[in-house]
Amino acid sequence: MTTAPSQSSLAAALARGLKSPAGITILLSVVAAVLAAIDNGFYIIVNTIVTGGMWALVAMGLALVFGVMNIVSFVHGEFFMIGGLTAYFTFEPFTDYLMDNPNPMAEAFLPILAMLASIVAGIVVGVLCELIVFRPLRNRCRDQWVMNSFVITLGLSTFVVNSSQFIFGTDFRGIVSYWDYPTLSFFDVYISFDRFAVFVLAILVLGSFWVFMKTSKFGQAIRAVSQDETGARMVGININGIQTLTLALSSALAALAGACLLFMYPAYPTVGMGPLYNSWFIVILAGMGNVVGAVVGAFIVALLQVLTTVYFGEGWDYTIPAACIILVLIIRPSGIFGSEVRGVLDQ
Amino acid sequence: MRKVLDALCLTPLGLCALVLLLVMPFIPPFNQEYLIRWMVVGLFMAAQAVAFDFTGGYINIVNFGFAAFVGLGAYTSGILCARFGLSPWIGMFAGILPAALVGFLTGILTLRLRGIFAAVMAWFIGLAFWGLATKLVFLTEGPLGLNCPTLLETSSNLPYFYIIFVMFMITYVVLKRMVRSNMGLAFTAIGQNMEAARTSGINPTRYRIINFTVSCAFAGWLGGFYAHYYGILMPDVMHTAKTIEVLVIVYIGGRASLWGGALIAIPFVFAMEMVRSVFAEYPGLNLIFYGLFLIVIMIYYPGGVAHLYEVLVERFRKPSSSRQPQTGGKIL
Numbered sequence: 001m002t003t004a005p006s007q008s009s010l011a012a013a014l015a016r017g018l019k020s021p022a023g024i025t026i027l028l029s030v031v032a033a034v035l036a037a038i039d040n041g042f043y044i045i046v047n048t049i050v051t052g053g054m055w056a057l058v059a060m061g062l063a064l065v066f067g068v069m070n071i072v073s074f075v076h077g078e079f080f081m082i083g084g085l086t087a088y089f090t091f092e093p094f095t096d097y098l099m100d101n102p103n104p105m106a107e108a109f110l111p112i113l114a115m116l117a118s119i120v121a122g123i124v125v126g127v128l129c130e131l132i133v134f135r136p137l138r139n140r141c142r143d144q145w146v147m148n149s150f151v152i153t154l155g156l157s158t159f160v161v162n163s164s165q166f167i168f169g170t171d172f173r174g175i176v177s178y179w180d181y182p183t184l185s186f187f188d189v190y191i192s193f194d195r196f197a198v199f200v201l202a203i204l205v206l207g208s209f210w211v212f213m214k215t216s217k218f219g220q221a222i223r224a225v226s227q228d229e230t231g232a233r234m235v236g237i238n239i240n241g242i243q244t245l246t247l248a249l250s251s252a253l254a255a256l257a258g259a260c261l262l263f264m265y266p267a268y269p270t271v272g273m274g275p276l277y278n279s280w281f282i283v284i285l286a287g288m289g290n291v292v293g294a295v296v297g298a299f300i301v302a303l304l305q306v307l308t309t310v311y312f313g314e315g316w317d318y319t320i321p322a323a324c325i326i327l328v329l330i331i332r333p334s335g336i337f338g339s340e341v342r343g344v345l346d347q
Numbered sequence: 348m349r350k351v352l353d354a355l356c357l358t359p360l361g362l363c364a365l366v367l368l369l370v371m372p373f374i375p376p377f378n379q380e381y382l383i384r385w386m387v388v389g390l391f392m393a394a395q396a397v398a399f400d401f402t403g404g405y406i407n408i409v410n411f412g413f414a415a416f417v418g419l420g421a422y423t424s425g426i427l428c429a430r431f432g433l434s435p436w437i438g439m440f441a442g443i444l445p446a447a448l449v450g451f452l453t454g455i456l457t458l459r460l461r462g463i464f465a466a467v468m469a470w471f472i473g474l475a476f477w478g479l480a481t482k483l484v485f486l487t488e489g490p491l492g493l494n495c496p497t498l499l500e501t502s503s504n505l506p507y508f509y510i511i512f513v514m515f516m517i518t519y520v521v522l523k524r525m526v527r528s529n530m531g532l533a534f535t536a537i538g539q540n541m542e543a544a545r546t547s548g549i550n551p552t553r554y555r556i557i558n559f560t561v562s563c564a565f566a567g568w569l570g571g572f573y574a575h576y577y578g579i580l581m582p583d584v585m586h587t588a589k590t591i592e593v594l595v596i597v598y599i600g601g602r603a604s605l606w607g608g609a610l611i612a613i614p615f616v617f618a619m620e621m622v623r624s625v626f627a628e629y630p631g632l633n634l635i636f637y638g639l640f641l642i643v644i645m646i647y648y649p650g651g652v653a654h655l656y657e658v659l660v661e662r663f664r665k666p667s668s669s670r671q672p673q674t675g676g677k678i679l
Binding site: 133147151157259268269316325333 | 463482629632647
C-alpha cells in the first residue's frame, strides 16, 4: 500500500471500504454526529472526540490483553482506578506545597509527574498480576483457558475493589483541575484546558504506541505472539516475557487514562466499572482483540454515549449502548472490523 | 429404601446431612431468629448455586448475567403481585416464564458460538436489565425499592426455611436427574470437548440451549422466592456482584457436581455473615475473601470441595476395590 494508487483504484477501494460493515458503521456514525451537531450544537462533536480519545486508551489495553494473552479481562477497570488513586496521591500533597510557595513552572509540570507516577503504578500492578495470578494458572493448566482466566479476573477485580475500599475508604478522591489555565474555545464551544491537554496527550500516546507496535522489536514480538503463539515460541520469542510486557503495557495505559480523567472521574473503589463497561462495548464493537479497531470503536461508543445523554437523559448511558452492542453481537459476533485473533475463537 | 434414595439422587450420607439440616432450626444455638434467617439465605444461595453449576459446570459456560435472570423472575413476580394483586404463590411461578424466555433467546443467539460469547452477552443483557430496573421507575420504583407482598403474613423465618428447603430440593433433584440422564452425558461431553462431542453425533447448540434455558428458568423461579421473602426489590438484585457471590460458592464447592456448591453454601454464608458482623466497621471485608478464595481455588485446587471428597473416598476404598468413583459423586 506504499505505492500511490491511481485515482480510479483509490475510488474503487474507497467504495469497497464503504460497503463493508466497518465502512457502513463509520459512515452512519459520522452522519449521526453531524445531524446531532446541527440539531444541538457543535459541542457534541467536541465532547465525542475528547472522551473518545480516553476510551481509546483504555479499550486498546483491553484489546491487547485479549489478543495476546487470550484473557477476557474483568479487572481492567481496576487498573483505571489504581491510576486515578496514584495520580491523586501524587498531585494533592504537591499542590498543597505549591499553594504556599507558588512556582508556575512546577505547577505546569506537576500533572505530568502525577501521570508518570500512575504509569509506573500501572506497570507494577500489571507485572504483579501476571506473576502472582496468571502465570501460575497458565502453568497449571491451559484447558478451558479463556473461561478460567475470565473467572480469575473476576476474583481479582472483587479483591482489588474491596481492598481499595478497605484501605482508602469510600471517599471520592478527585481534583477540580490539573492546570488552572483559562478555558479554550473552538467554534463557539468552550472546552477546559484540562480536557484539551488530556486529549492531546491521548493522541500522543496512541501515536507512540502505534510506532512501538509497528517498529520496535518488542512490538513485533507482541504481534507475533498474538498471531500464533506456537510459531512465536519456535522462532525463539520468550513467551512469558512478552505476556508480562503485554499486561504491564495494557495496565499502564488504563492507569494513565485513570490519571488523566481524574478531574471527571474522582477515584473511589468502584470507579473502574464505567470504563470497564465502556471498553468492553468498544472491544466487542470493533472485534475482539483488534487493537486498531478499538481506537475507531472508542469514538463510535463515545458518540453513542454523548447522544444517549443528550436525547435520553442521564442514567441511560449504559443501557442503550449495551442494547446496541447486543445487536452487534447478534448480527456480527466478530465485530465490525472482524477479529484478528484466531486463538480466541478456537478455545 | 435404596430405590427412593436413588430416585432422589442421594447417598445415605447426603440424606443424613439433609435430615440434620431439617432439624437444625430446633437445635439450641441455631434456633435464634437471625441464625434461621442466615440459613434461609444459605439455602437460597445453595439453590442458586445448583442452577448455576448446571450451566457453568457441565457445558462450561459461565452465565455471567445469572443475577439478572434471578432479578427478572423477582421483578416479574413482584410487579404482578404488587400492581395486579396476583397471589405471590402464583407470581413465583410466573417469574419462570420471562427468565426462561430471555435465556432461550440469549442461547439461540450466542450458543452456536464459542462459550465466551454467551458469557459476555449474558453479562451485557444483565447490565441492560439492571439499567432498565433502575430507570423504569413507573414500573419498578427504581432504587427506592418495589414493595412486594410476602408469601406469608408472619414475621417468623421458620416457614420460609421450609419453603426454600423444598424449592432447593426440587431444583437439586430435577437438575441432578437431568444430569444423570443421557442428556447429561451429552452436556458433559460438550463441556469437556466440543469438537469430540460434535464428531460423535451430538448437536452441541441444541443441548447447550436446552441447558441454558433450564438453568435460567430455575433462576427466575428462585427470584420469585427472593421477591416475596424480603418483600422489597431493588435493582441491585441484578448486579454483577450478586452473580459473583453465587460463582464463588460454586467454584469453592466444586464445579460439575451440583452438590458441592450446595454443601458449601450454608457454612459459607455463615462465615461471611460472621466476618461482616465482627468487622462491622469495615464493610466489604467479606468481599475481599470472596476474591481471594476465587483466585486461590482457580489456581491451586480447581476441583473444589467436591473433588476433595472424591479423592478422600477413593483413598478410603482403595484396598477393597479399584473401581473409579463416579464423576460428580452424589452425596447430597
